[in-house]
Amino acid sequence: MSDHRSSIHVRLTRLGWQFAFIAVFAMVGGAIRAYNLPLVLAGLVVAALVIQWRWSRQTLLGVKLERRLPDEAFAGEPFTIRFLVTNRSGWLPAWLVRIDDAIGQRPTIGVRSWFRPWRVEQVRGMTTARCGLGVILSRSTLTTSYQCLITRRGRYDFGPATVSTGAPLGLMLASRPEPLPQSLYVFPRLLTLRHRWRNEFPARIGGNATxxxxxxxxxxxxxxxxxxxxxxxxxxxxxxxxxxxxxxxxxxxxxxRRFDLCVLVDAYLPSGIKPRGVIEPTMEPAEETLEWVISAAATLVMRLGPTPANRIGLVVAGRQTRSQASGGGREQTIAMLRQLTELSGTDAPDLAEAIRQVLRIGGKPRDLIVLSPRPSAAAPNDLFRPFSTSTSCRWLSAADGTLGQLVAQSSAEAPQPMTTDSAGQESV
Amino acid sequence: MSNRPATASRLKTRLNVHFAIATCLSSLTLSGNPDIEMLPVIACFFAIIGLVFVDLLRWFALPPTAAYISLGAIALYSIGQFTELGFGLADDKQMELVAELLVLVQAVLMLQQKNRRIYEQLAIFCLLELIVAAIFNDAFIYGLLLLPLGVIGAAGLALLQAYVVSEETLPAASLDSSPPPEPSLAVVRTRSPGSSQSFQRWGLVLPAVTACVLTPAVLLLAMLFFYGLPRTHPAARSGSGGKVLVGFSENVRLGQIGRMLQSDSLALRIELFDRGAEKPYMTHGPLYLRGAVLEKYNTDYSNQGSWTALDVQSAAAVAPLPPAPGAIFRDGLPVDDVRVRITLEPTNGPALFAIPPFHQLGTGPAVVSQEDRWILKRRPGIGLSAANRITYPFGSSAFSNGQQIRYVPRWPPGPNSDSPPTAATRDAYAAARYVRSCLEYDAFRIPSAKRLAATLLTEPTADPLELATRIEDFLTYRGGFQYTLDLSGETRPGIDPLEQFLDTDRRGNCQHFASAMVLMLRSQGIPARLVVGYSTDEYNLLGGYHAARQLHAHAWVEALIDARFIPADKRISDHAEPTDEAVVDSATVVNVSEPGLAANGRAVDTADREIAANDWRLPGEDSYWVRFDPTPGGGGVERPSGGRVTDVFEFAQHFWADYVVDRNAASGTRDSTSAGRPSAITSQYESMFRWIDRKLIELRSGGDGDGFAIGSGFSWVAALGFFALAMLAYLLLQARHHHGFGWPGRRRRGAATGPAAMPQIAFFADTLRLLARVGIERSPGQTPLELTSQAAKSLEQPEGASLKRPLRLLTDAFYDTRYRDPAGVDSTAEEPLPADLVAAIESVRNRVEAIESRSPAPPHQS
Incomplete structure (x- = not known):
């Protein structure tokens, strides 16, 4: 509570400044001219300011915030951020409580050591979401929420949340920042798979199926x-x-198992294009192409990953090469989506290392699909040599149109989020 | 979703109504100044026009450009007026121009489409109008308006705050992912439709809470501020809005008092305290307060009669109040020791009012007396401005058993029984000359006075008191005279108005009666003079004071009677029966045919004085000024009785004047000439509580029908009280219903507002999220079936298929999953969803997205 006291800032609003100025004017004028009525008015205004100050400050002393982030969020899909607002005061209802939640995007590159999540205002592109409650009765907890739509993938930091109130008169605004540092992975945008997308992959029904x-x-x-x-x-x-x-x-x-494949994402970005982070308002065409590739991979992972009958592996080759296997579990699927979320392009993806990781996580027969912004001709000749002849290896490129046969570039008809879980039903 | 626009509209409407009322009330505070009496009318007119036609009906609104042009024109006009007026003195005129400027700007603001900025400016201009009005209107109406204006203003500010926060969280129409133009919002967009709705809904309740809780607290703090503020200068007044009351000067024309009687404005307040018991002193009968004593009757060229005061040349003309008389004077006789405090409204004359015989009792140096006239005046140059209300105390020995004695000793008595009367130290010649002046009578111009007086001597009398009484009776009862304020009768040229009154008309007001009696007394050799002042029997029981109004202005007569002719006990009270020893020696016959000094006080011989001194219990005096009031019925105008309501109103009025307008330095004194302040207010409140207690007893016992009595028929006061109590109870019940106060005893955890928690069943949670995007959220206590039924109605569209069936399907599936198998709650996330449920969700999604894409952008207020 003592921390709360020190962190509460009360400032005059524009109307409050004007009232205070008039009160001073009335006080000085009344004192100089020995008129009592201006002094009465000044007293009323000063009293209103004092009451406002104590009321709003006392209100915030009793208010406690707790943020609830959603389990998952996809770029381009609205999701809901909830706040549990508790009024711990035993007698004072909290009126017109407003919450300003800062949303900043953590840079995927060049993270500075001094960076603190609750100081996201230093991050370029920060925005603020607002929500609030009309009243919270004493000793009660209510929920408020705001809907958020983030158009680009990335890891976003939430906080600090500033709780404020100007009740009852709006002459002062009391505010208290709550660090509440939390981060949320906004997964890549989900795209729409083509009608005959299954034809691109060999299904394993019976026979050689594991x-x-x-x-x-x-x-x-x-x-x-x-x-x-x-x-x-x-x-x-x-x-x-x-x-x-x-x-x-x-x-x-x-x-x-219905599908047993490994998806390799070739995060190639031509040299000369400096990755600027996903917070930039516009992107170079090459960046947009890479985003399409990453979104296609995420769409495949989402469509195939949560189904227990499938075995999916993901290897990403960007500035770092990482891999993740999934046997149909939810946590593994989310881990794959996080890798895709944090993937940043480079002009020299280490495809050899990527192939090694494919073999490491794939084990026995596994089909390989490479999603790349580059045409297949750009692939090294011996890239698929480690695989046996029974393994199907395909290079789907955004450049030669083969990727477009699998997934649309637009997300006008995005698939269901994972929570509805209708993908598994459709996939078989 | 369905009630969101309605709530927002109600909030806006209430906001508009509150600000329109505040505008009207603040402009009404300017109404005290007659020079700008049209300004409140203009302000109220535009406030109503703006509220009805701009805010409610939305017929038109002044565009911002036109508003700016109008404001510029108003500014130019005001600057021109200021320039004409000059920037020097002329404070009142400048303030009037400021008031005019404020009202005109307010009118322009009221005609504009309202937004946050306009509301704030309206609030500021209301406050500025109050400041300006405070400078030239300190009447009680200002205080009366201040309270409702404060409540309305606080409620309006609370509504404005709710409006502001709801606007700040006003949701965007939809969250689409098209690239916005602003880089900072390139990747993140947020909206919170439920928050805005919550602010709007509870914003409608907040004003009531603010009014109930905030107003007493603000008033208390404001009182602490106001009364705790150190002051170094006495309070100034703003001139009562130009309405300075007519006081009494040393020149009073016939008919002047008659004009004063047309007004019921309060002139002065008289508080009497019994010094021994320290409680209000109760009196019987009318209270006479003398303002001026006039000795000389004149008739000007236009045949207009007037009375003027003699130019008193003696050193005693202006002197401090006499000291308190000795102990014998107070304790030896049944004369009550009364402390008087008079609060005088601003007047245009130097005269103060007194109840003789008076003496010094905390009276400041600014009040001086004229002993030979027993009147009080302001001492020039001391600082008692005529434009200010003043309060001055003095002691008085004029009461006995609650009645004002009609005999006033000619000179103030000495400070104790051994000291000689102050008359002994005076110039006998000047005193004799003064008496001669009081005998001046023009028998040529007004022969009827002497003639009529002589008719009263058909039965000879040696007693001047007896003769004066006969004259008084003659004018009052037997002479056929009639009291009237209608003096529109034809004046006869060359005839003195008093002669016309006595001889022909026999109709007149108190001035005619008193003047006629003075002249009749003088015609018979009895020194007499005219006294003007107030005669009131109006007593405010609640405040414990007498009130004298303009309509109580009165004129009466004082005759100088030798003490030998006045029974000793009669000098104290008219009710006492004369004793045998006090019978006047009938051998001393007044020579009524030869006016002279034989019967006058200064002419009595030394032996008589000694005899009189032995008989008199007021030592050292040899003659008395005896009051006669020949006006039939006491004169004056009957004031319509307002009963207790008027009492309460006037008490509040005086409270306002004493403790707000005239509040002085932190010593706690009001604007007073006194060095020490009697504890009058304590007695007032004691009186008030006693009155309440008495009324409660009357109420319990059935009472006498006046006041709260319920046992003897209908009582308006009781009915109003019952109505007020019923309204209070209703408001309290309403407050409880709205859960506005959060009282511990009525807290209900289930009464939480806002959206309820999401269910754990995934597909139903997704459905609710979809509905939340268009503002439909489940409130606590609402069942899923109720929610989806409400949603089906809200999302109904004429061109689309009904969502009733898909939503019902989803709800049934939710019930089935949730309650059929509790363990299934955890596992449903991994179960495939039936196709019909997927289709139902899709149909809801399509409808929601269709609504979002068609929703117009909300109007953004700058």
Whole structure:
């Protein structure tokens, strides 16, 4: 509470300054001319200012903020930021509480060591979101929110949030900054896959398909029964076996993988184009092309990654080369999206290292798709040599139009976000 | 979504109404000055026009360019006026021009389309008008307007603040991803439709809370500020808006008092305190306050009669008040020791008012007396401006058992029983000459006075008091005289107006009656003089003071009667029966045919004085000025009785004047000539509480029908009180209903407002997010089915398919998932969604995006 006291700033608003000036004028004039009524008016204005000061300051002393970020956010898709606002005061309702939330984008390159997330105002391109509540009764908590639309991928810092109130008269504005440092990955924009996008990938149904065991009866054949572990849903319990052995047992199914592929993103950016960060209002055509490639990769990851029947790997070759494999888990899919979010282009992507990482995370038979802004001719001749003949390797380029056969450049009909999870249903 | 525009519109409408009312009220405070009496009319006219035709009906609005041109023209006009006036003195005129400027600018503002800037300017101009009005209008109406204006102003500012924050969070029509022109907003766009709605909804409640909670606190703090402010100069007044009351000078024309009687303006307030008991002194009968004593009757060339005061040349003409009389005088007789405090409204004359015999009792040096006339005056050059209300105290020995004694000793008594009367130290010649002046009578011009007086001596009397009483009775009852204020009768040329009154008309006002009696007394050799002042029996029970108004102006007669003819106990009270020892020696016969000094006080011989001194309980005096009031019915005009309401109003008026307008230095004194201040206000409040207590007892016992009595028929006061209580109870209930105060006893956790938390079922949460984009959010306590039903109605469009079925499908699926299998809440995120639900979500999404794309951009106020 003592910190709160010291961090509350109360300043006069424009109207407050005008009132204060008139009060001083009335006071001086009344004193000089010995008129009492101007002094009465000055007293009323001064009293209003004092009450305003104490009221707004006391209001903010009792207000506590808590920000709730969404689990995921995609560029070009609105998402909601929520604030839990608690009024801890035992007697004073908090009126007209406004929250100004600073949103800044953390640079993907050139991060300075002195950078502090709660000082995002130093970051170019910071903007402020506003929301608020009309009243919060004493000892109660309410939720307010604002919708946010971020058009470019990146890691964004939220905070500080400034809670302020000018109630009741608007003569003063009391504000208190709350650091509340939080960051949110805004994943690349999701694009629309072409109608026959599946034809670009060889599906593995039966035969050479690898098998994976999972729980629950979504699809696949019954594999067996094992003992219950923490995290298992009660819906997976096999009640008859449980009754027989006296302890809970759950069903396991064997599923056939539908897609088993690795996506390699060639984050090539011609030399001479300096990556300026995604906060810039305009981009060079080469940057836009690279963004298309990255968005296409994200769309594929989103479409194929969350489905348990698929096995997807992602390798990104940019200023850094990184990889991530996914067996259909949500966390792994998000990890892949984060890599794509933080990917920055370079004029010399290390494709050899990328291929090594593909082999490391892929294991046995896995198809490879390279998404690149460059034409396939730019690829080294021995790039796919490490792969066996049974592996399908394709180079989809934004330059020669092959990428356009897979995914549209526009996001007019973006796929469903992951939460609706309708992708898996459509993919098979 | 459906109620968002309605709430915003209500907020704007209330804001407009509040500012229009504030504009009207602030302009009404200027109404005290008759020179600018049209300004409030102009301001109110434009406020109403602006409210109705610009804000509510939206028929027209002054474009900003036209407004700027108008303001420029007003500025030029004002500068021209100032230039003509000059920038020197002439303060009042300059302030009038400032007031005019403010009102004209306000009128232009009211005709404009309102936004935050206009509202703020209106608030500032209201405040400036109050400042200007405070300089030339300190009447009570200003204080009366200040309270409602403060409440309305505070409520208006609260509404303005809600309006401002709701505008600042006003959502964009939609969050599209097209590149905006501003680089800083290139990648991030935000909107919060629920916040704006919340501000608007609760902004409608905030003014009531502000008015209930803030007003008492602001008033308390303002009082502390005002009364704690150190002051070094006495308070100045602004001249009562040019309405200085007519006072009494030393030249009063016949009929002048009759004109004063047309006004019921308050002239002075008289507070009487019993010094022994330290409580208000209650009196019976009318209270006579003398303002001027006039000895000389003149008739000018236009046959207009007037009375003037003699040019008194003696050193005692202007002197401090006499000291308090000795202990015997106070304690030996049933004369009550009364302290008088008079508060006099601004007058244009030097005369103050007194209740003789008076003496020094905390009276400051600015008040002086003329002992031979028993009057008080302002001492020139001391600082008692005639334009200021002043208060002065003095002691008085004029009361006995609550009645004002009609006998006033000619000279003030000595300070104690052993000291000689002050008369002994005076110039006997000057005193005798003064008495002779009081006997001047022109028998040629006014023969009827002598003739009529002689008719009263058919039964000879040696007692001048008896003769004066006969004359008084004659004029009052038996002579066929009639009191009237209508003096429009034809004047006869060459005839003195008093002669016409006595001989022909026999109709007149108190001045005619008193003047006639003075001349009749003089015609019979009895020295007499005319006294003008106030005679009032109006008593404010709430404030515990007598009020004298202009309509209480009065003229009466004083006759100088030798003490031998006045029974000793009669000198104290008219009600006492004369004793045998006090019977006047009937052998002393007044020679009524030869006017002279034989019957006058200064002519009595030494033996008589000794006898009189032995008989008199007021030592050292040899004659008395005896008051006669020959006007039938006491004269004056009957003032319509306002009852307790008037009492309360006037009490508040005096409170305003005493403790606000005339508030002086931090010593706590009001504008007073006194060095020490009696604790009068304490007694006033004691009186007020006693009055309330008495009324409560009357209420309980049924009372007598006057006031709160309910046992003997209908009482307006009781009905109004009941109505006020009912309104108060209603407002409190309304406040409870709106949850505006957050009182601990009525806090309900479930009463939280704002959008409710999102459900954990993913597809339904997505549906609610879609609905939130168009402002439809679930409030606490609202079931999902209610929400989707409301959403289906809100999203209804004539050209599109109804969303009722998809939303119902989603709601049913939500209920099914949520309540059929609680464990499924966690697992549904990984389950494939049925196609019909996906289609339903898509249809909702399409409708929401269609609405967002068609929503017009909100009007941005600069």
């Amino acid at each position: 098998a994976a065991r999972r729980h629950g009866g979504h699809d696949g054949e019954f594999f067996g029964i094992r003992g219950w572990r923490n995290g298992d849903s009660r819906r997976w319990i096999h009640w008859r076996t449980t009754a027989r052995i006296g302890e809970p047992a759950v069903r396991q199914y064997e599923q056939t």
